[in-house]
Amino acid sequence: MFVSQLSLTDFRNYGSAEVTLKKGANLFVGRNGQGKTNLVEALGYLSTLGSHRVSSEQAMIRQGQDAAIVRARLEHADRQLLVEVQLNRGSPNRAQVNRGPIKMRELPRYFSSVLFAPEDLALVRGEPSGRRGFLDELLVLRAPRFTGVIADYERVLRQRNTLLRSARASGLRENQLTTLEIWNERLVALGAELIEARTSLVAELLPEVIAAYESIAGDDHHASLSNQLSILAEHPDVESDGADGDRFGVISAEEAAVAFRSTLERLRRSELDRGITLVGPHRDDLVLHLNGMPARGYASHGESWSFALSLKLASAEVLRREATAGDPVLILDDVFAELDRSRRDRLATAVADFEQVLITAAVLEDVPQDLRAHTVHISAGTIVEEGE
Numbered sequence: 001m002f003v004s005q006l007s008l009t010d011f012r013n014y015g016s017a018e019v020t021l022k023k024g025a026n027l028f029v030g031r032n033g034q035g036k037t038n039l040v041e042a043l044g045y046l047s048t049l050g051s052h053r054v055s056s057e058q059a060m061i062r063q064g065q066d067a068a069i070v071r072a073r074l075e076h077a078d079r080q081l082l083v084e085v086q087l088n089r090g091s092p093n094r095a096q097v098n099r100g101p102i103k104m105r106e107l108p109r110y111f112s113s114v115l116f117a118p119e120d121l122a123l124v125r126g127e128p129s130g131r132r133g134f135l136d137e138l139l140v141l142r143a144p145r146f147t148g149v150i151a152d153y154e155r156v157l158r159q160r161n162t163l164l165r166s167a168r169a170s171g172l173r174e175n176q177l178t179t180l181e182i183w184n185e186r187l188v189a190l191g192a193e194l195i196e197a198r199t200s201l202v203a204e205l206l207p208e209v210i211a212a213y214e215s216i217a218g219d220d221h222h223a224s225l226s227n228q229l230s231i232l233a234e235h236p237d238v239e240s241d242g243a244d245g246d247r248f249g250v251i252s253a254e255e256a257a258v259a260f261r262s263t264l265e266r267l268r269r270s271e272l273d274r275g276i277t278l279v280g281p282h283r284d285d286l287v288l289h290l291n292g293m294p295a296r297g298y299a300s301h302g303e304s305w306s307f308a309l310s311l312k313l314a315s316a317e318v319l320r321r322e323a324t325a326g327d328p329v330l331i332l333d334d335v336f337a338e339l340d341r342s343r344r345d346r347l348a349t350a351v352a353d354f355e356q357v358l359i360t361a362a363v364l365e366d367v368p369q370d371l372r373a374h375t376v377h378i379s380a381g382t383i384v385e386e387g388e
């Protein structure tokens with residue numbers, strides 16, 4: 001799939017803008033703060049209903065205006081589709097496909113993109129929650145029913161924590177024990193399903209991450225992934241950076257459920273003392289290894305950057321494999337400035353076979369020649385020049 005036309009109205013620093021996009025590489029250049037990221041953020045929003053920069057949509061509406069409109073013409077196999085979203089201040093947002101209204105949550109079904117931005121460095125350097133979020137977002141994109149599984153797990157977790165807190169105050173009574181058993185079973189059933197899904201996804205991502213990292217850094221560099229599972233940890237109640245509960249490969253829901261139950265049993269005392277749930281997928285991590293060392297805390301800046309990028313490229317590969325409407329559009333925001341010359345050239349080769357790639361850069365020369373075929377210059381929220 002590719003975007004052939006993008007129109008913005010009162011989106012961020014754009015009053016009104018029209019951009020024609022081509023198949024293959026499209027490069028947006030301009031000085032800092034001119035609107036390059038804003039432009040790709042708009043497309044990212046169409047495919048995820050979210051922004052990689054802000055959690056509130058209000059920031060995306062141009063200052064002083066009441067509504068922002070993002071409209072994109074999508075093309076796939078000689079078919080065209082016009083998707084549109086209107087973000088409103090103080091009233092519900094609206095979505096349209098081919099000028100007919102649709103439910104907002106249906107919008108991501110029509111357009112798929114994978115966006116890499118500087119914020120993604122947190123995938124490597126940041127807290128486990130960011131990596132869990134990365135996996136869960138991809139799970140949902142591939143199987144929307146996981147939205148429900150994740151929401152149910154979180155609800156059960158909150159209720160179980162409430163019970164643990166009140167039992168901590170008064171000591172576990174008979175009726176609370178029965179209630180705890182009920183919550184345990186729900187937590188285990190939902191948690192085991194999530195653990196199986198995440199570990200299968202990691203197994204699917206692994207060869208793609210290895211290949212992506214090699215393609216950027218060279219074949220003497222080896223990236224790897226493992227699952228750090230609190231249900232398998234010796235001491236899940238202790239914060240550790242070690243390999244406690246580290247496992248490669250898929251864990252079936254049945255196997256996860258057995259381990260989950262027995263760890264809950266073993267930790268009941270600690271859970272009651274602390275008043276929180278100490279094991280389960282909400283305490284798991286995706287461990288990133290680079291050349292046999294954990295990437296977090298060991299990898300250099302450029303290596304961390306390359307690893308985060310590899311995770312995104314791998315997710316694009318996994319998505320494109322099952323896509324019926326062609327490749328997801330690959331969006332690379334400010335990637336090239338951070339890489340050395342050889343990694344830049346290698347990255348250009350690695351992304352060459354995607355149907356469409358959108359790239360932003362403050363400095364044109366940072367981007368390899370092959371990716372400059374269609375260059376759009378941006379200045380102060382205006383498209384000033386398009387060129388070959």
Ligand SMILES: Nc1ncnc2c1ncn2[C@@H]1O[C@H](COP(=O)(O)OP(=O)(O)OP(=O)(O)O)[C@@H](O)[C@H]1O
Nearest residue numbers: 012013032033034035036037038059061062063362
């Ligand atoms: N809601 C808004 N209304 C008006 N202007 C906004 C709004 N949100 C952001 N901006 C402006 O948009 C500009 C930032 O644009 P953007 O992040 O796209 O820059 P960029 O071209 O990607 O720059 P860099 O090279 O630094 O990444 C800032 O000047 C900011 O003040």
Ligand SMILES: [Mg+2]
Nearest residue numbers: 036037038334
């Ligand atoms: Mg930017």
